[in-house]
């Protein structure tokens with residue numbers, strides 16, 4: 001039997017393809033319990049693709065994604081479905097259903113995956129909304145609230161089932177810097193209060209440095225990872241020029 005370390009998610013020798021088209025190869029990294037793990041890299045390098053593989057949406061061309069002691073694609077279909085129920089996901093385009101209230105949107109996963117009564121679903125949805133600062137907005141429709149509030153409502157839906165792992169794709173995309181900052185604070189709070197592991201795709205350097213404690217850097221050109229670790233340490237210690245350029249937003253470094 002393989003001896004497994006303590007990491008929450010272990011990515012091993014992962015190759016990602018769409019059909020014949022290679023996106024990334026030889027990915028090896030660990031996501032530890034309670035990490036806020038950032039998937040970073042230039043536009044089109046395959047960040048969302050990696051996230052979609054990590055949540056079990058696509059099967060990797062090669063390699064394994066271990067979650068605790070199970071490899072997502074070496075277990076039965078029903079086991080994988082059960083594993084995926086411990087994942088909370090919020091996509092960039094993870095728009096809420098416009099014809100449903102916020103409480104109904106947040107309650108949807110509870111209705112689908114639990115046997116709770118309608119009253120219990122409503123109460124839990126209300127609790128989740130309060131956790132993201134939206135107490136009192138249960139009966140609002142998505143069109144009636146701001147962009148920042150929409151992102152928070154999407155987080156409330158992602159945490160509805162108390163997931164072990166939260167996956168976010170560009171959670172603050174399209175927000176002004178202040179709202180993006182507030183969303184980062186909220187993600188940090190959720191990470192503390194829920195003790196869940198968070199994996200997120202983001203371009204936002206501010207988010208990368210302020211809330212990320214671990215990361216992987218994907219490169220488009222070589223189609224593989226160039227670095228993994230705490231972004232703040234990568235900034236000071238990583239000698240790869242592409243990683244430096246990305247983390248310093250293209251600033252020329254003086255020796």
Ligand SMILES: Nc1ncnc2c1ncn2[C@@H]1O[C@H](COP(=O)(O)OP(=O)(O)OP(=O)(O)O)[C@@H](O)[C@H]1O
Nearest residue numbers: 018021023041042043044045046047048049050201
């Ligand atoms: N379903 C798909 N079928 C085929 N190719 C795809 C599919 N989805 C994405 N791609 C391609 O895979 C590559 C990586 O896309 P992906 O969206 O993962 O990159 P990304 O790093 O998240 O990009 P961005 O930062 O611009 O959002 C791109 O060349 C894209 O065109």
